Amino acid sequence: MRLQSTVHRLPRAALLAALALVALGAGSAAAEDVIYGPDGAPTVVQRKLYPMSNRWELGLRLQTSLNTPLVVQDGALLDLSYHTNEWFDFGGELFGNYTALSNLADVIRQKLPERTATTPKDEIANTDQLRGGFLAVARVAPIYGKINLASEINVHFQTYLLLGAGVTMLHHESVNLCAVGGTTACPEGDFQTNDQITFVGELGGGFRFYLSEHWSLSAEVRAFLYPSQYKADNDLTNPTSGTETSYLGSMVSFSLGIARLF
């Protein structure tokens, strides 16, 4: 009873401070539960320092391919999106890549076996080069968080998943099929090539780190998926031989970007 009367005499500020201490001490018993204070507000920091709702975002990213050892694909991606709420935005993306066959592909070409008509061979797959494209993209950002560097610097971040669809310009250069008939080694620059514009889908995920209310950095991994083909059962001495075999091509890229929120 004496304790109760003491508490009633405390100023409200002291009462809140005491409750705060209690909350600190009792926190270990309920790690993930939200505890509401006497003012009805939760006793943990839930506020988003950088709200996203109803804002436009313009971003520039630099990307490099991760899963195409036979092809080098480095480029940039420009995106513009609108955030309808805290966790969803949609927009468009435009990308362009510098592309070429890799050193490994060159080594393989240098050691290609002699061309003969006797044993049909398949073309090496996954040599497509995504030179550019445009996609409509939607992003969902379910997780907003904060990390503390050296107990001093707070870094707010967001994680997101993205899904998109569009068109891409594909350049295909075969590593092992020659465009010139015959049994001699294929001359440099005379391997089979073709270009096409085709559909592309993408899915990915990433982290956004807020620098300020208007600027953020992000790192993400995304996979571009597109219909592709390689030629099977080729007579290596005859460039017109072989049958097209379809498969789902992919380019997985890692990118770093900077974005401005308006």
Next chain:
Amino acid sequence: MRTHALIVFALAAFLGSAAHAQSARPIAPASAADGTQPAGESDDDVQAVHVVEKRPFTEGGRLELSLFAPIQVNTKFTAHIGMGLEVAYHIRENLAVQIGGLWNPIAQQSTLTEELVNKVNQQPLAADALLLQAGGLVGLELMPIYGKLNIFDGKILKLGFYLNVGLGLAKTELQLQSSSSPEGRTFGDTGIRPMAGLGAGFRVFLTDRFTLRLEIRDLVYSAYVSTVNGCNYSDTVAISHNGTGATVSSSCNISAFGSDPKGDAAVAAAQIQTPSADVVNNLTAYLGLSFLF
């Protein structure tokens, strides 16, 4: 007096929070210039204060058992998918010693390697295609960064970013035949190699006992291969010519090449003809769940 003592105590706890993972921030615009809210201000201002959130539990002095699903990320010439188990003792909140093991039931040549074998009769050197069958590491983990996240503005979870380093041993092998060969994939034992691991990742505390972990770890092991199934280059050449009738060194296990050893031995000979002093970098993503005792 007692009231003042409480306030001072609260303020001290408030200011001392820099040592913890979180700092105090007001939910509404605060009158204080630095964004913090002294406990002695008017009631209206105080109501907006969201208190310092102390880490609700500590890992210090606790054992952690983790189960992982490691998947190789840099699958240029090889592909690995496996499982791992790790035990860590958290000496302090941010420092742990750990011992772990890894077993890759799927350790094989990548699609590209098999394409090269089948389509252009080429294959990478042993140094590039050495497979990690199993391994173990002992090391340290440092978790210098703490934070928290919320999901769709709802549930709040703690997280920590960590680095780890370890030393250990790797059980290695070479794939000798591709999946399209009549016998299917065949492998040759290349022995045990020293291995080091360097990783970075984060753990999300689902509760005070269960955590979700995602980590990228670079497993580095020696790619020097001079024997396959205990047989050196001369042995493998002899077997490729004479089969089971070959005269080989005492350490050479001909039967490990199968009942018709000529083909596998020829491949092995080609791969170990010029041993490399390189190391293999097996970049692996570890997704795991752990339990804190």
